[in-house]
Amino acid sequence: MKKIVKVLFVLLVLSLLVATTVSAADEKLKVALILPGQADDMSFNQAMYDAMMQVADEYADKIEVTVVEKVYEVADIEPALMDFASQNYDIIFGHGFQFQEPLIAVAEMFPETAFCLGTGYLTLPNTAVYDVELDTGGYLMGVLAALMSETGKIGVVGGADVSEIFRGHEGYKYGAKSVNPDIVIEEVYTGDWNDSAGAKEAAISMYDDGVDIIWHSGDGIGLGVLEAAKEKGKFALGNVADQHSLAPDNVLSGVVYQWAPIIKNIIDDVISGAFFKTDPLFYWINIPNDGLTYASYYELSDKVPAEVQAQVEQTFKDLKDKKIVMPDFEAAK
Amino acid sequence: MPVSKKIIKITQAIFPALLMVAGALLSGAVLIVIAGNDPIAAYKALLEGAFSNSYRISETFVKAIPLMLMAQGISIAFKNQIWNIGAGGQFTIGTILSVVVCLYFKLPPIPTIILSFIFAFIGGALWGGLAGWLKARFNANEVITTLMLDYIATFLLAYLVYGPMMDPNGFGYPQSAVIEKVLRLPKLIVGGRLHAGLFVAIAILLLMILFWRSTLGFKIELAGQGNDVSRYAGINNKKIIIVAMLLSGGLSGIAGWNEIHGIHFRLMTDLAGSYGSIAIVIALLGNLNPLGIAISAYFFSVLIVGGNTMQNLTGIPYSLVDIIQGLIVVFVITRTAFKAESIQSFFRKRRYQHNG
Structure with a gap:
């Protein structure tokens, strides 16, 4: 009888272990995109929004995306970045050069989190800039x-x-x-x-x-x-x-502008760890890498x-x- | 007896404001229900968004500082019955002059900060005072002049950051260079943005309480009661209008100084955002009383900070905050209209009695 209990107990512990490791492997990256304007502006914001939605679909097993739009006031950018960073988001996109100073400030406080800046020139080991050629x-x-x-x-x-x-x-x-x-x-x-x-x-x-x-x-x-x-x-x-x-x-x-290939690169690099390096990291979209196309x-x-x-x-x-x-x-x- | 009288007086002063806020929150709740959501959950998310950690609590003060300073400034003009709706422009001039002093004057840190403060005050004051002078000299409607000066300030700022003040090492982005680290206001908490500008705000609040007890404050208030009243009291109305607008704009200029030294550290386009219009609502909700303004400024910044976080983390749209703000405006206007109506009917009654 005792033996059976022991065996059962071991089985239980094992199954728990397996369950936790499986769920750990299942864990998706939490991605946040902060847009300075409206997601349907037919321009700067929409190009990024549509691309992010496309990647969210294609990478549905890898990432979970949250989008916030209309962060118009420069003074509201830092709290928005803090909201996501403090909720353990893995990758945070700030779409616009006005995100630069607050993004760098918040990135210093959260060295484990990846931050991406939509055009700009300052970088840290855990931040990168994405831009267009x-x-x-x-x-x-x-x-x-x-x-x-x-x-x-x-x-x-x-x-x-x-x-x-x-x-x-x-x-x-x-x-x-x-x-x-x-x-x-x-x-x-x-x-x-x-x-x-x-x-x-x-x-x-x-x-x-x-x-x-x-x-x-x-x-x-x-x-x-x-x-x-x-x-x-x-x-x-x-x-x-x-x-x-x-x-x-x-x-x-x-x-x-087709941001999707670059977003996928960034996510792959964060997963592989290549994102976190001390050299300034820039992701460019251009015609050779399918980042730019022309409309019908x-x-x-x-x-x-x-x-x-x-x-x-x-x-x-x-x-x-x-x-x-x-x-x-x-x-x- | 005097103490209890005072309490009654304070309750009488606060009660309408509380009623308006409660009314706005309740009508907001009805709208949330109509939209098919749970109002209690929404308000809970809003409160959590403002108070659930030390960073957010610090943010509520960070936001309240410029809003309160601008609303105090607006209240000076409003008490004089001058409708200064260009606080945003006066704020912008304050930010520009602060950065100019910090970047180009090349003085030691302490004199720079003091001079930057003085310049921001004078810049904002002149921007407001110009509208006051136009009113006094040509009877130009201040609603139009302050609004137009607001645009001019916005475009002046845009011209500067795209042109002569653009950061030479900034790769052509429309922003000025940042001010040196020693010129920034020290932070009051680790990790947050709350800075020593809070003490400036408190000092201004105390000054404003004293100001309304001073002769000048009294004159401004009296002149606002109407031309006949002030002429009877021997007040030079035109001079008072200019002085009121100078002070009104000056306080918004200080708000600009505060945002440069405490938050932004540089010029960018559109730094004033919608502060100018929110500050008007704050001044009116605070019943143009310094303490009332401080409280309603804090209330509004809780709404804004909480609303932003609520949108970021729960997906409930920030529009909820816009709706509550809009409803408060409606209630404030209703109260003002109601007041005016009751005063008129009071006089009408008296006249009837007189006629007999």
């Missing part, structure tokens, strides 16, 4: 714009002359000139990412000046450019998210001649295969 995307848009322009004048409107935006613009000009060396390119930086009224004014004066297609490289300002295109009945090229639905008759195509022409497809479509597709492939080499724009600045 826009020059390849700009190049592709430049090629498309130059091929589609009938007047030989194209435009580009950007927010601030910040490194990445600057490289995107230079790529755009370089791409356009590769197709048509004589093309006239008008360029405006509004100086403010949210100044959609200023961007609209700039775009309208470009269209009035004979420009017949404009690419924008911004967030809030992009909406102004699309408004202008609608008003003037001209073409515009989007950026960040697929902006077709905002102006179906005017948005010809656009650069689309949708119903405007018949307005784009087949040979233009073919040439754009070829350019995209060449950029992907790194067959197109661009100069170091930053150095030439």
